[in-house]
Amino acid sequence: MTFSPDLEARFARLLESYPPGRRRSALIPMLMYAQDEVGAVTGEVVEEVARRCGVTPLQVDEVVSYYSMLHRQPQGKYHVQVCTNISCLLRGGDKLYEQASRKLGIGHKETTADGRFSLEEVECIGACSWAPAIQVNYDFHHDMTPEKLDKLLASLEKIQ
Amino acid sequence: MPYNDPSPLEVRILTRRFGLPDSASLDTYLAHDGFQGFERALKLKPEEIIEEVKLSHLRGRGGAGFPAGLKWSFVPRSSPKPKYIVANADESEPGTCKDRLLMEYDPHQLLEGMLIAALAVDAHAGYIYIRGEYRYLIEILDRAIEEARARGYLGRNILGSGFDFEVYTHTGAGAYECGEESALLESLEGKRGVPRIRPPFPAVAGAFGCPTVLNNVETFCAVPYILREGGAAFAALGTPKNGGTRLFCLSGHVNRPGVYELPMGFNLLRMIHEVGGGVWKGKKLKAVIPGGSSCPVLKAGECDLPMDYDSLARAGSMLGSGGVVVMDEDTCMVKVALRIMRFYAHESCGWCIPCREGTMWLRKLLQRFHDGGGTRADIGLIGDVAKSMLGRTFCPLGDAAAMPTISFVEKFREEFEAHLDGRPCPCERAGEAVAV
Structure with a gap:
């Protein structure tokens, strides 16, 4: 399995970042960056990353099952993550989650039929002082309101 | 400040370059005292660097508050093994959002702090372990590292000193537990983030x-100032044994939430009212979580105190990670206790049984309570289950779940009693329970 030239370059740099004999250290970053490009941690990705890091596929599976951001199935093109932890909860994060769920017609960790959106109720994303906050893929949206959420979802719906 | 307006009451040491044009660039950093701490450190013996940090009374900003200089002095410099510097950027404690800003607006300050630590213990490689959600910071830090290398502030023979030091970014993949130091190290080695037994x-x-x-x-970010201005100058900013300033993340029911850099020992009520503009909607203060979700809650009447490690410990809580969560008079404490426990039950790595089972049962008990199905005996049971977790796990996550829970039950028992016998939650309309 090969990746894009940019990702291959990144992997080459990664493998040089750790002490000799410590290739396994590249495992989690490699899975994250591969997932970003491939869309999910597929069986093929597991095999390939295992080979490159010098571990067994089972050892990679153990890692994949532990970390909440690694997933085996593709998520929506826009993965909407609504924080409902305390700082967000106190400013209406739970209501935003319900609103997003209603609007998109999906629940926690579900994806719309057209694959455009997926939804996740997430734990603290580190935006407590600008709560309530959500993340769409890796982008933060701070100081959210029901109106801003509607607007955001509508704009993502329109992107070709 | 890019996310919230600064407060005139701030003492800006670590955040002083925030808001400058191109504040993340090396040029801006150098034009505002950048790498002067390192240049001074180059003239000192390693033990003198550590002595300066000890003198500063800088204590760990991640939550534990351990004296940084003392921690550095435990590294056996003469060991034939290579030494490493690791920056914990796995900022995940609910209520905490400060390290993000330090990396986004002043990445070179972090690099310089790590470099000075490297000089002190003779390390030649460092890693910045960043939570997976902060992907944009990896781009910023990688750029800063590249820039510093190109100009001779990192890499081989730094500034002609003969000293070599490389820094690498390393992404996490979603796990609160990896903010715990030994679990972080496991994760850095490509494994599940479960804690290691200590010692060593x-x-x-x-x-x-x-x-x-x-x-x-944040701890590393304080080091350049300490070396540049002297440990005593940093110590003098705070209270005895609690040196310097710290970044407080004010959130919840205040008029002006935000991240503010204030001297250690700043009064909590003043922080809420003068820095944060008071409790929102003209309401009264009910309670404050003073240092992230792991810290026992303070009732409004307990909040007239200086925000430093020792004062908070005396008040039965912790300064923690600087996440100050303010709750108004209408907040349902059962709901807050439940939300906190849902978090810990989700994040428990499952390695230690008291934490894995304890967080799950507490979540169930609190959920039943909030839904109106609790019994009087459950109130005592919640406290008992939580107390039986204390001190019985490899890492502090079990304690972090238990301590706030004990405080909620003890300090707001009347609210738990008000939820008994299927009565609707007195703080909000029925049917608005948090989904689990």
């Missing part, structure tokens, strides 16, 4: 089994 501590056997200095981002 990371100073002796850390990254790759080698001596390691592992500190929070």
Whole structure:
């Protein structure tokens, strides 16, 4: 399995970042960056990353099952993550989650039929002082309101 | 400040370059005292660098508050093994959002702090372990590292000193537990983030089994100032044994939430009213979580105190990670206790049974309570289950779940009693329970 030239370059740099004999250290970053490009941690990705890091596929599976951001199935093109932890909860994060769920017609960790959106109720994303906050893929949206959420979802719906 | 307006009451030491044009660039950093701490450190013996940090009374900003200089002094400099520097940028404690800003607006300050630590313990490689959600910071830090290398502030023979030091970013993948130092090191080695038994501590056997200095981002960011201006100058900013300033993350029911850099020992009520503009909607203060979700809650009447490690400990809570969560008079404490426990039950790594089982049962008990199905005996049971977790786990996550829970039950028992016998939650309309 090969990746894009940019990702291959990144992997080459990664493998040089750790002490000799410590290739396994590249495992989690490699899975994250591969997932970003491939869309999910597929069986093929597991095999390939295992080979490159010098571990067994089972050892990679153990890692994949532990970390909440690694997933085996593709998520929506826009993965909407609504924080409902305390700082967000106190400013209406739970209501935003319900609103997003209603609007998109999906629940926690579900994806719309057209694959455009997926939804996740997430734990603290580190935006407590600008709560309530959500993340769409890796982008933060701070100081959210029901109106801003509607607007955001509508704009993502329109992107070709 | 890019996310919230600064407060005139701030004492800006670590955040002083925030808001400058191109504040993340090396040029801006150098034009505002950048790398002067390192240049001074180059003229000192390693033990003198550590002495300066000890003198500063800088204590770990991740939550534990351990004296940073003392931590560094535990690294056996003469060990034949390589030594490592690891910055904990796995900022995940609910209520905490400060390290993000330090990396986004002043990445070179973090690099310089790590470099000074490297000089002190003779390390030649450092890692910044960043939570997976902060992907944009990896781009910013990688750029800063590249820029510093190109100009001779990192890499081989730094500034002609003969000293070599490389820094690498390393992404996490979503796990609160990896903010715990030994779990972080497991994760850095490509494994599940479960804690290691200690001793040995990371100073002796850390990254790759080698001596390691592992500190929070904010802790490293304080080091350039300490070396530039002297440990005594930093210490003088705070209270005895609690040196310097710290970044407080004010959130919840205040008029002006935000991240503010204030001297250690700043009064909590003043922080809420004068820095944060008071409780929102003209309401009264009910309670404050003073240092992230792991810290026992303070009732409004307990909040007239200086925000430093020792004062908070005396008040039965902790300064923690600087996440100050303010709750108004209408907040349902059962709901807050439940939300906190849902978090810990989700994040428990499952390695230690008291934590894995305890968080799950507490979540169930609190959920039943909030839904109106609790019994009087459950109130005592919640406290008992939580107390039986204390001190019985490899890492502090079990304690972090238990301590706030005990405080909610003890300090707001009347609210738990008001939820008994299927009565609707008195703080909000029925049917608005948090989904689990």
